[in-house]
Amino acid sequence: MLEQILLGTYTRRESKGIYQITLDTDKETLSDATLLVEETSPTYLALNQKGDLFNVTSVDGEGGMAAYKNHDGHFDLLNKVTEAGAPPCYVALDEEKQLVFGANYHQGIVHVYRILADGQLEHTDKIVHDEPTGPHENQDNAHVHYTDLTPDRRLVVCDLGTDRVYTYDVSEEGKLSEVAQYVAEPGTGPRHLVFHPNNQFAYLFGELDSTVTVLAYNAADGSFEQVQKVSTLPDGFTEFNGGAAIRISADGRFVYASNRGHDSIAVYQTAEDGSTIERIQLISTEGEIPRDFDLDPSGKFVVAANQNTDNLTLYRRDEATGLLEMIQKEVYAPECVCVYFK
Numbered sequence: 001m002l003e004q005i006l007l008g009t010y011t012r013r014e015s016k017g018i019y020q021i022t023l024d025t026d027k028e029t030l031s032d033a034t035l036l037v038e039e040t041s042p043t044y045l046a047l048n049q050k051g052d053l054f055n056v057t058s059v060d061g062e063g064g065m066a067a068y069k070n071h072d073g074h075f076d077l078l079n080k081v082t083e084a085g086a087p088p089c090y091v092a093l094d095e096e097k098q099l100v101f102g103a104n105y106h107q108g109i110v111h112v113y114r115i116l117a118d119g120q121l122e123h124t125d126k127i128v129h130d131e132p133t134g135p136h137e138n139q140d141n142a143h144v145h146y147t148d149l150t151p152d153r154r155l156v157v158c159d160l161g162t163d164r165v166y167t168y169d170v171s172e173e174g175k176l177s178e179v180a181q182y183v184a185e186p187g188t189g190p191r192h193l194v195f196h197p198n199n200q201f202a203y204l205f206g207e208l209d210s211t212v213t214v215l216a217y218n219a220a221d222g223s224f225e226q227v228q229k230v231s232t233l234p235d236g237f238t239e240f241n242g243g244a245a246i247r248i249s250a251d252g253r254f255v256y257a258s259n260r261g262h263d264s265i266a267v268y269q270t271a272e273d274g275s276t277i278e279r280i281q282l283i284s285t286e287g288e289i290p291r292d293f294d295l296d297p298s299g300k301f302v303v304a305a306n307q308n309t310d311n312l313t314l315y316r317r318d319e320a321t322g323l324l325e326m327i328q329k330e331v332y333a334p335e336c337v338c339v340y341f342k
Helices: none
Strands: 002-009 017-024 034-038 045-047 053-059 062-071 074-084 090-094 099-104 109-115 121-128 144-149 155-159 164-170 176-183 190-195 201-206 211-218 223-231 242-248 254-260 264-270 277-284 290-295 301-306 311-317 324-332 336-341
Touching: 002 045, 002 053, 045 090, 045 336, 053 074, 053 090, 062 099, 062 109, 062 121, 074 121, 090 144, 099 155, 109 144, 109 164, 121 176, 164 190, 164 223, 190 242, 201 223, 201 242, 223 277, 254 290, 264 290, 277 324, 301 336
Parallel strands: 144 190, 176 223, 242 290, 290 336
Antiparallel strands: 002 017, 002 336, 017 034, 045 053, 053 062, 062 074, 090 099, 099 109, 099 144, 109 121, 144 155, 155 164, 155 190, 164 176, 190 201, 201 211, 211 223, 242 254, 254 264, 264 277, 290 301, 301 311, 311 324
16 A cells, blocks of 8 residues: 655755655555645645645744645645744644644744635634743743644644643634633643643653653643653663654554653553553664654654664564564655654
8 A cells, every 4th residue: 555645844945845755555565755736845744635735934033834835746836825934844734613723932922824715715713831940051932842632622732932732612713712721840842742632641751851741621711730750861871862753553552752862762652541641662863853753654664763873773573562673765855854744
C-alpha cells in the first residue's frame, strides 16, 4: 500500500516549501521527497476533509495562514491572511465549525480563522496571553505553541512561556472565551499534548524540562489536573535537550515523544485506564533535532523528521509491544519540521 505524507519545512537553506513523500508499506521504504507547493517556511500544515490545504506562511515580513484549494492533488492558492511579525507555528482545524486555529509562538497569540464558502480564510479572533511567565531563560514572554481541539470540541492551548494550558469555548462565529487554566510546574514549558482515546486523560510534553505530564481532564468544566510526571531522558543526561512532538497510538496503549538534543524517541506504555505511563524504550532518530514525527494510519510505521540533518527516519512499529525498530534512515527531506499523513 502507498501512503502519502506531506512535509512542512523551514526555507532558510535548501527547502523550497511543502514536500510530498510516499511510504510503501509493502516494501517498507520511503521514496525521495518531491516539492508539492512552493512556500516560505510552511512549518506546520493541515488538510480538511475535502483535501484542501492550510499552512503557516510568511509574506514580506508578515506571518499568518494560507489556504490552498486541492485540484486532484495539485494545490492552488486561495488567499493568505497575515499581519506584522513572525508566523504561527501550529495549525489545527474544526471541521464542524469550519475554523482554523493557529499558535503564534513569538507573539504569544492564539489566532482563529473562518473558512469561507469559497475556501478562503477570514480572521475572526485572537487572544494575547498576559499571565506571568516562567523562570527559564526561554520564558521571556508568552509563547503559544499548540492550539487544537479537546475531545468535547473545546480549544486547548499550550503556552510554553506562561507554563499554562488554557481551555476555551469556541463559538460558531469563531470567538473564544476562556473556561479554565492549568498551571504547570515552573519551567515545564508546555509545548504539545495528546488525549487518550478514553477522553479522560491527556499527556503534556514539557519542552523545557523534557517531561511528559499525565493530566486528568474534566469535561464538565474543561479543567486539567496533574496525575504523574516523568522524564523523557535517560538518568544522568545533562546536555542540552528540548522536547518536541508527542503522539499516541490509536488504541491508547503507547505514547511517543521526541527529544531534540538527545535526538531520540521515548516510548511509554500506558496503564489500562490511561492514568499512568512507564517508559519502555529510548531509540535514536539517526539524525539531529527530531522536530516532528508521526504514526502512519495503520499504526505499523513511524516516520521521524530530523530538522538539522535534513533526513527522515522510518521505523517499524510492533503493535503488541509498542516498540520501534529502525528500518530506513538518511531519506532526504530538507529542513523538515512537520510530518503529516494524508
